[in-house]
Amino acid sequence: MxxxxxxxxxxxxxxxxxxxxxxxxxxxxxxxxxxxxxxxxxxxxxxxxxxxxxxxxxxxxxxxxxxxxxxxxxxxxxxxxxxxxxxxxxxxxxxxxxxxxxxxxxxxxxxxxxxxxxxxxxxxxxxxxxxxxxxxxxxxxxxxxxxxxxxxxxxxxxxxxxxxxxxxxxxxxxxxxxxxxxxxxxxxxxxxxxxxxAASAPPATNEGxxxxxxxxxxxxxxxxxxxxxxxxxxxxxxxxxxxxxxxxxxxxxxxxxxxxxxxxxxxxxxxxxxxxxxxxxxxxxxxxxxxxxxxxxxxxxxxxxxxxxxxxxxxxxxxxxxxxxxxxxxxxxxxxxxxxxxxxxxxxxxxxxxxxxxxxxxxxxxxxxxxxxxxxxxxxxxxxxxxxxxxxxxTVRRWPLRDAEGINPTPSDHWPAPPLVFAPEESDGPVLVSVVYRVPAEHWGKFTERMHRVARSRRRTGALSWGLYQDGHAPERFVENYLVSSWAEHLDQHHVRLTATDRRFEEEARALLTPGSTPEVTHAFDTSGGPPIRP
CATH class of the missing domain: 1.20.1250.20 (MFS general substrate transporter like domains)
Structure with a gap:
């Protein structure tokens, strides 16, 4: 041996x-x-x-x-x-x-x-x-x-x-x-x-x-x-x-x-x-x-x-x-x-x-x-x-195993802290996360194609729904919207669930943005079931 x-x-x-x-x-x-x-x-x-x-x-x-x-x-x-x-x-x-x-x-x-x-x-x-x-x-x-x-x-x-x-x-x-x-x-x-x-510690999430x-x-x-x-x-x-x-x-x-x-x-x-x-x-x-x-x-x-x-x-x-x-x-x-x-x-x-x-x-x-x-x-x-x-x-030729060379499940805590003016409760939500991108016309097709992989990343890590919209008044402006069930779930996206592969998908899509522009991220909380949250 x-x-x-x-x-x-x-x-x-x-x-x-x-x-x-x-x-x-x-x-x-x-x-x-x-x-x-x-x-x-x-x-x-x-x-x-x-x-x-x-x-x-x-x-x-x-x-x-x-x-x-x-x-x-x-x-x-x-x-x-x-x-x-x-x-x-x-x-x-x-x-x-x-x-x-x-x-x-x-x-x-x-x-x-x-x-x-x-x-x-x-x-x-x-x-x-x-x-x-x-x-x-x-x-x-x-x-x-x-x-x-x-x-x-x-x-x-x-x-x-x-x-x-x-x-x-x-x-x-x-x-x-x-x-x-x-x-x-x-x-x-x-x-x-x-x-x-660290391995035997309880998970860094409070999900039920x-x-x-x-x-x-x-x-x-x-x-x-x-x-x-x-x-x-x-x-x-x-x-x-x-x-x-x-x-x-x-x-x-x-x-x-x-x-x-x-x-x-x-x-x-x-x-x-x-x-x-x-x-x-x-x-x-x-x-x-x-x-x-x-x-x-x-x-x-x-x-x-x-x-x-x-x-x-x-x-x-x-x-x-x-x-x-x-x-x-x-x-x-x-x-x-x-x-x-x-x-x-x-x-x-x-x-x-x-x-x-x-x-x-x-x-x-x-x-x-x-x-x-x-x-x-x-x-x-x-x-x-x-x-x-x-x-x-x-059936192997029709449905083969996919290549895993590009998959890296290493955790990646790369999202910045959300700049909110108040501190939500973990149970608050659903939360609508919106990201605005500015993309030059020559990259529109490739950008939307790469965002489909970002969409799977969002859904894997917590999104209940996802959509990408192009502004009819300013076509270079794309808006990504995805809904997360609670603030706790979104924090898990930030600090627990994202991987190096998810980060790579985001970076590949953002490489096509208008030079000098950065995505604009907002977080909106559902108020249909109660009064709005006050600072």
Whole structure:
């Protein structure tokens, strides 16, 4: 392995806290995969639809809780959020173990407790992703994302085989017990982490939880690069979910394997993913991000076709190696893309939307594939999933990931203090911000074109509406108007939400102004609901 001090795939491991968390997470992920095997194998004798509900029960909480979890992670100390989630999941896994040992774990109770574990995962997901820039340099976020996928797939290489062996030898209770204990490692590292005081301080904004939720939604909607990452995720996940939902049925019904054999099939996926981590930097250099997405989807489609038509265990196991490679290649590319496009003030909320699409796609697709398998048969279902994955590959050229080279999410507090004659309350508003520009005739077209990027910046950071108007009496005079819900929201624009990219968009538009002129900014407060504000 290359030295972690170079820009190798392992470079982020040179950071002590990242390394300790990575190791603790590996142990926890092994426990999670052991538990997944135990839970699925307890239901493998039932209908396909019921068995695939294990994946739905684990993923559905993200659909319900991802956005509130993102708000919590942006509003409160992320370390406290993560530690709380670890102990909550420890308690639920402990309950699973006790009930399994007492032989009182019915399918309904199993699915309910799996759902509660999913709630813990949903709570920690945005916070876990959002602390990564505190642990490694921004230029290494892509490598950190890949190492996160390596972690999961190393666990997949070990956990399922170990879980299958434990279930066969001692029963499912012991895999649930190991999973419960595995959460203690992450909690210990987080509690011992000497995090800088500035990172754990409360946010420099007083926005309420509902306002914070709307702010996150507004940011994502007005960030074309983030939206494109979400679209690519949505197009990949449904086909990919078929592998995880139907592999237990493939093992038992198509290949005649027991829980140990199923664990070995999952291990093959994990081994392929770990190998893919070594190939990923080269793949990105040769293929680029969009080429990697296309190749990964094509490879996954081929694997699904093999699962549908081949009934020899060792051939299927070999075919699952490229499935792991494709999975890590695509998800690492998407995860790194969304990480590098989000500023700190809304990072957890933006990531929560990504997790919502990722986990929600799996939660909704898994029972659908189970129903199709019961209706048309396992082989036909896998072939349909392969066709869906081919469709994903075919759409990359039409909807590629946008280039992120020009995106710099570094905070930029470059707006001057508003020159008001009175001090508004934070709740005062809505506030109409008007900016007057003077533009020579030869730049009118280019100016309005550049202001469209400024418009997205305004909307991302708080504007409810935006417009650019040309004065009919003095055509060189352009007026930008945008409405912000409150004075507090506008102050957040000033001091918290603007980035270096937003500043660049403004400077590019203002470079076209009449030489010597400067924008004139005014702030007007809504008085339709009450008397005007007095100095």
């Amino acid at each position: 290359k030295s972690a001090t170079t820009d190798s795939p392992w470079a982020p491991l040179a950071a002590r806290v990242f390394r300790a968390l990575w190791i603790a997470q590996l142990v926890s992920n092994i426990g999670t995969w052991m538990q997944t095997v135990g839970a699925q194998w307890l239901l493998v004798g039932d209908s396909a639809a019921l068995m695939t509900l294990v994946q739905t029960a684990a993923s559905l909480p993200v659909v319900l809780l991802a956005l509130p979890s993102g708000v919590i992670a942006d509003r409160f100390d992320r370390r406290v959020v993560l530690v709380t989630a670890q102990f909550a999941m420890l308690a639920v896994s402990g309950a699973l173990a006790v009930l399994a040992f007492l032989d009182a774990l019915t399918p309904t109770v199993l699915l309910l407790l799996t759902f509660l574990l999913g709630c813990g995962t949903a709570l920690m997901g945005p916070a876990w992703q959002a602390i990564q820039p505190e642990l490694v340099e921004r230029k290494r976020l892509g490598q950190a994302a890949a190492l996160g996928a390596v972690n999961m797939n190393l666990a997949r290489a070990v956990g399922p085989a170990l879980g299958g062996a434990v279930v066969a030898a001692a029963g499912a209770g012991w895999v649930f017990a190991f999973n419960a204990a595995s959460y203690l490692g992450i909690a210990a590292v987080l509690l011992l982490w000497r995090r800088p005081a 939880l509902l306002a914070a939720l709307h702010a996150g939604r507004r940011y994502v909607w007005n960030a074309p690069g983030v939206r494109r990452v979400l679209l690519r995720t949505l197009l990949f996940i449904p086909g990919g979910a078929a592998l995880w939902a139907l592999l237990p049925l493939t093992a038992s019904r198509s290949l005649g394997l027991g829980s140990g054999g199923y664990g070995l099939l999952l291990a093959a996926v994990g081994v392929g993913a770990v190998g893919g981590a070594f190939l990923l930097p080269r793949a990105h250099r040769v293929l680029g991000a969009n080429g990697t997405l296309t190749a990964g989807a094509l490879m996954f489609a081929g694997v699904l076709a093999v699962l549908a038509t081949v009934h020899t265990p060792w051939v299927v196991a070999l075919a699952l190696l490229p499935a792991g490679l494709a999975w890590i290649a695509v998800l690492s590319t998407l995860n790194a893309a969304v990480q590098t496009r989000l500023p700190g003030w809304v990072r957890a909320r933006g990531l929560s939307v990504y997790l919502l699409v990722f986990q929600g796609g799996q939660a909704l697709a898994a029972p659908l594939w189970g129903t199709v398998a019961d209706w048309l048969g396992l082989s036909a279902c896998l072939l349909i999933a392969g066709a869906v994955m081919l469709l994903s590959a075919a």
